[in-house]
Amino acid sequence: MTPHIRFHQVTVRYGSNVVVRDLSLEIPEKQIFAIIGPNNSGKTTLLKCTNRTIDFVPSARVTGEVFVGGEDVFHVPDVYALRRRIGMVFPLPVGLPLSVYENVAYAPRRAGIHDPAELDRIVEDCLRRAMLWEEVEDRLDLLGTRLSGGQQQRLTLARALSLNPEILCLDEFSIAIDPVTTMKIEDILREMKSRTTIVLVTNLVQQARRLSDYTAFLSDSQLIEVGPTEQVFTRPAQRLTERFVNGEFG
């Protein structure tokens, strides 16, 4: 299995505060890779390194290397192209202050797609995959910020899918979504796996267990354990991992 994303001795500091410490990790392609761990263990920061939005955190300093598809992300010629290849969904739902349609069409437009028919197709396809199409089908010109929290979260997901990314990073995507919709989206993620590498950061240990092929456990800025999900959950090598997956701390 070729690694799609590879972290090599990555250390991230916010000021003098170390949030990721000497972390090396390989994320295989076309699999669902779960990253679990308590709050403040550096999960979100890892995702920000992957698409280099860490650049926008003024106090952050990164050492080590992050490779996406063999390319060192800190030396890619076009960082925007990198970000377009990686879909990101963060935990708080953010509908941009644009119409629902323009929310989904935002990234394609910025990437130079202006053909109306093509945009229509992308918008409908992404909204369907995010399980939002039926709810907004007849009001695509409604402001994205006027949707409910759960709808906005699915809008965020649709936006992340809009450029058909090869990597999809989901950071606690199901926090604002009801269980039924969450299950439907999980089904879609399983189906997407054949084309896409999915990185799933979650606090819901059971979600990681039922969805992912591999699981990495982070605690206190460090990688504690990584392996096939079944192994991490049933025969963890570390005592800390066992306690976390069994809900004994965290």
Place this chain on the structure above:
Amino acid sequence: MTREPKTRHASVAYHLAPGPNVRPADGAALPPQGYSTLEEALQAAGCYRVEAPDAPHEAEHRAASHLDIVCVPSGEPPAEASRWRRPRHERSVYNQAAGSGGEGTELLPWWSVPFAVEELGRLDKAGDLPLAPGERLRLTYREMFAPSALEMRKRTKETAARYVLMVVAWGLVAPVLVILAYLVYKAWPVLGPSFLLQNPHDFMRSGGIWAPLAGTFCLVLLSLLVAAPVGVLAGVYLNEYARDNWFTRIVNLAVMNLAGVPSIVHALFGVGAFVLFAHMGRSLLAASCTVAVMTLPVIITSTREALASVPKAFREACWNLGASRWQTIRTIVLPNSISGILTGVILQVSRAAGETAPILFTGAVFFTPIADTGLASWFPYTLQRPFMALSMHLFTLLTQVRGVSDEIQYGTAVVLIALVLVVNSLSIGLRVVLRSRKRW
């Protein structure tokens, strides 16, 4: 000391002293000699209730209804107990509720009278309710959810604070109205379209104020044309691009200090930089540039504030989608902060229109000869020539020209102040319209 409880027990009597509206439920009368033990008095007190109110306005009154148990030396009438002293024990009980609970305090009254009697009895047995002759135990009946004494004091202060603040705030309106009314009253005879549209005649002793009015328009327009783009672009850079380093901090400090520089100092700067160094001479252009420098810091600051009010989450969402900083600013940040930016810019119009000092040395003059007819009477100025401005014109009329009628002086003032008021209300209106379209 040890025999004190015994003697007191032998020599005191307990009388019930019900407050207003408090009556025994079974209509029983008080024994005239009182009760010999506190226990008996408490049992009797258990029959008292607050009577149902006749009218809603009594609700507040009932909140303070109470029953005193007064301790007096036996044989003495209860009236001699000192009524002015605070009761030694103060307990509260809900008048009509049922159940057992609460602590008997004002915040957590006992839930019902029978429970209160039970609890008081328990306290008495434990020796926690000592009463010497002349002392009282007060049981306050409280309506469920009625305001407590603390709440009432809070309400009084709340009301007082609101009215004091309101009077102060409305007091600010009065001088404005008085000034406006006085100005309009004095200027009434000349006010009319011809006053606005005629040029001054007869060395400004007659005619209207078109030339200075047009000068002020040109000044404001030109200065904004210079200051608005520079200020807005600088504000965008400082808020969206600049990192927090020593350079940014110096720029911020400079902007703040620039805002605090007195306008006469700006005037001297204008003379040095624009009139002399840039060879603009005393002209409309030099004066506009000077006023632009003066309004710049406020435009920068208000732009930054407007931009900062757009949530960071929107920017992050765009960056994650592969949008560059500028794409994000153009598509999301600017469209949603334009109302604040415009408000800041427009408010500077009134400032530019009213200032006299910065144009005093840089381009405004007492009087420029103006053609009486033709196009030149309507557009009397060019960029390179001095001009008349309304604020300066007013100063001239008041101090430099003899024999100007009061009406013309006051009329000029009215036009100047009306200009400022119109622009300010325009900006408020614009803000209301744009804010009603707020999109999150």
